[in-house]
Amino acid sequence: MSLLRTRGLTKEFGGVTAVDEVDFEIDHGELCALIGPNGAGKTTFFNCLTGSLTPTRGTVEIGGSGSWRDITDAGPDETARAGVHRSYQITNIFSASTVLENVRIAAQAHGRGSLQPWRNVSAFPEHYEEATEILERVGLAGSAERVASTLSHGEKRQLEMAIALAGDPDLLLLDEPAAGVSSESVDDVVDLIEEVSADHAILLVEHNMDLVMDVAERIVVLHQGSVIADDDPAAVRNDERVREAYLGGYGADDPAGGEEVGA
Numbered sequence: 001m002s003l004l005r006t007r008g009l010t011k012e013f014g015g016v017t018a019v020d021e022v023d024f025e026i027d028h029g030e031l032c033a034l035i036g037p038n039g040a041g042k043t044t045f046f047n048c049l050t051g052s053l054t055p056t057r058g059t060v061e062i063g064g065s066g067s068w069r070d071i072t073d074a075g076p077d078e079t080a081r082a083g084v085h086r087s088y089q090i091t092n093i094f095s096a097s098t099v100l101e102n103v104r105i106a107a108q109a110h111g112r113g114s115l116q117p118w119r120n121v122s123a124f125p126e127h128y129e130e131a132t133e134i135l136e137r138v139g140l141a142g143s144a145e146r147v148a149s150t151l152s153h154g155e156k157r158q159l160e161m162a163i164a165l166a167g168d169p170d171l172l173l174l175d176e177p178a179a180g181v182s183s184e185s186v187d188d189v190v191d192l193i194e195e196v197s198a199d200h201a202i203l204l205v206e207h208n209m210d211l212v213m214d215v216a217e218r219i220v221v222l223h224q225g226s227v228i229a230d231d232d233p234a235a236v237r238n239d240e241r242v243r244e245a246y247l248g249g250y251g252a253d254d255p256a257g258g259e260e261v262g263a
Contacts, residue, residue, distance in 0.1 A: 003028045003201050004049070004084065004171055005068070009058035011044050018044040020225035021058070026171065031197040033204045033216035037246050041225040042205045046173055049203075050086050051079035062170075080110065083170035087160040087177060095149040099140055102148055103131035103162045110167025130166065138162045138192060154185040161192060171201045178208045190214050209247070213237070221246065 005025040011018050019041045026032050034042050047053040049060055051074045061068040062082050071082055094102050107127040135141045138158045143151065148159060157177055164172055178189045186208065193202065193215050206212050212219065212233070219236040221229040223245040229236050236242055 001028050002026070003030075004060070004062045006049070007059045007061075009045070009048060009060065010056050011041075011048055011053060012056040017225050019048060019055070019222075022222075022225075022227055024220065024227070026201055026203055028170070028201055029197075029199075030218065031193070031202045031204070031216055032218045032220060033206060033212045034220050034222065035206070035209075035212060035246065036222035039224075040222040040246075042222055043175065044225075045222065046086065046175060046203075046205065049079075050084055050173060051076040080167070080169070084173065085164045085167065085169035085171070086173035086175065087157075087164045088175050093148050093156060093159055093163065095147075097148055098144065099135065099146050099148055099151070099159055099162075100128075100131055100144040102159060103134050103166055104128055106163045106166035107131050107134075131162075134162045134165050137165070137195070139188075154181045154188065157181055157189065158192065161196065165196065165200075169200065171203065172196065174202060174204045174206075176206055177204070178206060178211055186211060 002025045006022055009019055009022040009024070022041075022045065034045065036042055044053065048055045051071070054073060058072070059070055060072045061070050062084065063069045069082065071079055071084075074082065094105070097105070104127050107130040132141070132144070135144055138161050140155065140158050140162060143155065148156070151159060157180075161174070161177065164174070174193070177193065178186050181189055190211055193204070196202065197215075204212070204216065216233055219229070219231065219233055220227060221236060221239075221242050223241075228245060229239045229242045231239070237247065
């Protein structure tokens with residue numbers, strides 16, 4: 001069952017078309033990766049989905065079951081309330097606050113009392129409880145009282161995921177969750193994405209092709225703002241158009257090649 005869809009989604013900047021007539025759908029519970037070379041339009045597409053940018057034309061709708069809600073012109077707050085949350089390529093946290101406070105503030109922002117984010121957590125026990133449960137889920141429960149600035153880069157990516165999970169979104173958009181993470185910690189990122197995907201739809205932008213091929217059920221490839229492939233990982237890996245535009249040496253006969261493509 002479809003959760004979110006775009007129809008003819010286009011974003012132009014002057015004479016440059018960054019996203020070009022994209023038709024896209026993602027289902028409840030689906031784990032889909034969005035890949036493509038730098039400048040393909042991936043981040044612009046994400047920004048149109050989350051209200052950070054208003055499309056030049058086309059639509060973004062959420063809902064399904066025959067009842068679609070148009071969120072094309074919705075801002076980030078309204079889009080988040082509609083159930084679409086995102087993480088960022090660059091960590092986006094309150095560095096001077098504790099890990100728990102970062103997630104509690106996010107939970108409160110999506111619930112009651114959102115206009116009073118700095119009140120003591122005891123005033124909103126439900127948000128404190130939600131934050132604590134999320135930290136347990138992402139493996140940061142033992143770091144709840146640490147100041148966020150003291151976390152390692154990998155732990156900050158975990159915290160970003162926790163913040164995005166606050167409010168229990170229907171769709172989670174992850175922008176390069178493995179960016180800057182050591183090769184030894186990439187498996188932890190994979191495990192976390194797979195665990196979260198058990199009860200959330202995920203749309204993932206990532207340049208690490210090993211990670212993409214490990215976790216994605218479906219891969220959509222953007223090139224020059226247009227979709228050139230939309231299929232399962234094996235089919236995309238062997239698509240000549242995709243190999244020419246992006247994957248290069250990363251193919252079915254070269255499973256170890258191209259760990260990072262277009263980073």
